[in-house]
Amino acid sequence: MTTNDIADQPAPEVAEPPRQRGLLPLLLVANSAMMAVYMGVGSVLLPTQIAAIAPDDKVALLGLIGGISAIFATAFNPIAGALSDRSGRRNPWIAAGGLASLACLAFLGSVNTALLVGIGWCLVQATMNTYQAAVTAIVPDRIPTARRGTASALVGLGLPIGGTAGVLIASQTAGQLRTGYLVFGVVIAAAALLLTTFCRDVPRSGTGAAAHTSDSAATAAAPKRARLAAFASALSHHDFRWAFIGRALMVLGYFSVVGYQLYILGDHISLPAGLTPPAAMAVLTPVSMVAMALSTVVGGLLSDRWNRRKVFVGVSAALAGLVMVVPVISPT
Structure with a gap:
């Protein structure tokens, strides 16, 4: 075969991952369970537990445990992601992360000192991020390109659905912390087992075992310093750097409020008679999640139609800053 004959050969097609029945609903369940744990435990059960252990120092202690x-x-999210990339499989990491999270949540619900609570929550973060890294990789791994928009939309619904369910569960079990932690452990373990049982692993990126082996070998051959430099080089780009800074500040501002919402409601807001802070969160969270889902969809559609991004970023940031003043002026 001559060089010209080789040149005339069609380029090999990249194989799409095989379609798996039921994968999208199971992905929605997996992501909803993950957000239920993050919101229910992180914003209700954990602050309640810390307040019971150290009522006078609860704010500082929650900040310390949350920061560590x-x-x-x-650390564990990229580490687990890299290890699952190297193994070429997601299901073992999903199952291990979900079952380990059950054990860690059970441990967290059984301790009663600040040190052990801190250790338990760090272990939960480690195991949950192992689960999260592998679940997040499933969309590019197993979903054909033409269906990834739909898949991403379903995955995004995990936040309002899981966040609402998590806070509702936590508000009902805040008086029985051990039971509450066990319920969330069972939820994440069941979601992991459902996904891994009914949806099999496929070669990473849908390009076949040979391509996966080649990618893994190339990644392993690259020096660690070069890989870190490539990762950090993204921040050298002007637009990406400012997008990164803006998103980091947005997340900081959001979780600075959400993480302390239970204490804000209990210590600074005049609640209606008979309404406890966990019950108030069970009212507020569904409202905020519905508003978040609607604004995300409407904002995305309008920004696409008008082909404008900065005006939406600016207006939404200004509105967010403005409404933060409301509970200061009128704490009801």
Whole structure:
């Protein structure tokens, strides 16, 4: 065969991942369970437990535990993702993360000192981020390109559905912390087992075992310093750097309020008679999640139609800052 003959050969087609029946609903369940744990435990059960242990120092202690556990979350997500990439499989990491989270949540519900609560929550962050890293990779791994928009939309629904369900569960079990932690452990373990039982692993990126082996070998051959440099080089791009800074500040502002919402409602807001802070959160969270889902869809459609991004970022940031003043002026 001559060089010209080779050149005339059609380029090999990239194989799409095989379609798996029921994958999208199971992905929705998996992501909803994950957000239920993050919102229900992180915003209700954990603050309640810390307040019971150290009522006078609860704010500082919650901040300390939250800050240290965030380091575990930040580290374990890329580590677990890289290990699952190298293995070429997601299901073992999903199952292991879900079952380990059940054990860690059970441990967290059984301790009664600040040190052990901190250790338990760090372990939960580590195991949950192992689960999260593998679940997040399923959309590019197993969903054909033409259906990834639908898949991403369903995955995005995990936040309002799971967040609402998580806070509702937590508000009902705040008086029985051990039971509450066990319920959330069972939820995440069941979601992991459902997904891994009914949806099989496929070669990563849908390009076949040979391509996966080649990618893994190339990644392993690259020096660690070069890989870190490539990762950090993204921040050298002007637009990406400012998008990164803006998103980081947005997340910081959001979770600075949401993480302390139970204490804000209990210590600074005049609640109606007979309404406890956990019950108030069970009222507020569904409202906020519905508003979040609607604004996300409407904002995305309008920004696409008008082909404008900055005006939506600016207006939404200004509105967010403005409404933060309302509970200061009128704490009801």
